[in-house]
Amino acid sequence: xxxxxxxxxxxxxxxxxxxxxxxxxxxxxxxxxxxxxxxxxxxxxxxxxxxxxxxxxxxxxxxxxxxxxxxxxxxxxxxxxxxxxxxxxxxxxxxxxxxxxxxxxxxxxxxxx
Amino acid sequence: xxxxxxxxxxxxxxxxxxxxxxxxxxxxxxxxxxxxxxxxxxxxxxxxxxxxxxxxxxxxxxxxxxxxxxxxxxxxxxxxxxxxxxxxxxxxxxxxxxxxxxxxxxxxxxxxx
Numbered sequence: 001x002x003x004x005x006x007x008x009x010x011x012x013x014x015x016x017x018x019x020x021x022x023x024x025x026x027x028x029x030x031x032x033x034x035x036x037x038x039x040x041x042x043x044x045x046x047x048x049x050x051x052x053x054x055x056x057x058x059x060x061x062x063x064x065x066x067x068x069x070x071x072x073x074x075x076x077x078x079x080x081x082x083x084x085x086x087x088x089x090x091x092x093x094x095x096x097x098x099x100x101x102x103x104x105x106x107x108x109x110x111x112x113x
Numbered sequence: 114x115x116x117x118x119x120x121x122x123x124x125x126x127x128x129x130x131x132x133x134x135x136x137x138x139x140x141x142x143x144x145x146x147x148x149x150x151x152x153x154x155x156x157x158x159x160x161x162x163x164x165x166x167x168x169x170x171x172x173x174x175x176x177x178x179x180x181x182x183x184x185x186x187x188x189x190x191x192x193x194x195x196x197x198x199x200x201x202x203x204x205x206x207x208x209x210x211x212x213x214x215x216x217x218x219x220x221x222x223x224x225x226x
Contacts, residue, residue: 009153033213045203045217091155095213099144100171101205105155 002027004094006104013082014112020067021077021107023092032096034068036077039106040088048090051075079109087111116140117218119204125224132191134221136204142216143209145187147171147179150201150220162187163209194225 003026013019025034036048051059051068059066063080079086092104120135136145143164148156148171158171160179168179176198180188187206191198201222205215 035214037217043201043220045205045220047214047216050214099207099213100158100161101146101156101213101215103156105153 002029002094002096002102004092004102004104006092006107008107009105010108010110012110012112013079015082015084017082018078018080019082019109021079021090021092021109023075023077023104025073025075025092025094027073027094027096029096032094034066034075035093035095035101036064036066036075037091037093037103038086038088039091040085045091049077082111084111084113117204117206117216119202119218119221121221122219123222123224125226126191126194127226128195130191130194130225132194132223132225134189134191134202134204134223136187136189136206136218137185138187138206138216139185140206140208140216141184142206143184144207145181146205146207146215147177147187147189148203148205149173150203156203159189194223196225199223199225 005024032053034051038048039045049061065078067076089106091106093101117138146161147159162168162181178190203220204218207215
């Protein structure tokens, strides 16, 4: 069974600074996808970024980028130039051959003005 | 844009009542999912459906059932609501092909008293 671990329950960052959210996972599969989802206080879950395991290049979406270390089974999210609107809960998620998403417990990120 | 809607944002029911949570998606997605979200536990899969009239149990199906009579609609049913089913319920949908990312509805906060 796959597991996703987010060991930090919450973090805080100053506006305009950079923050990294950690995620590790465990799987025996070779082909899979990893995601970071964001859930703002309004509760609508939205996709931030995805990474295909077969791609060596780290995914980037504007201020969001990942550090994907396949051998270490690590998938961290870096948020550059943090904005107040980045305040949210962030979930790391994994999907493999069974097509089901397995989520970590989430991390609450607060951006301070 | 993909739109997933849920019938209620907030719902209060009494113990023993039969509860229906409705989810509708407008992107012709084959796959639909029901999760419950609890603090410190992340998202846990209750049931999912690969296609019309098809359903499969997730990780925590006890006390729940589902119905998918039309492709765009996926219902979660609590046959006899109990207080331990007080939670946030999230619906999601996904195309059978593509990058496996799921699109979420706004959630229903269910309180069982």
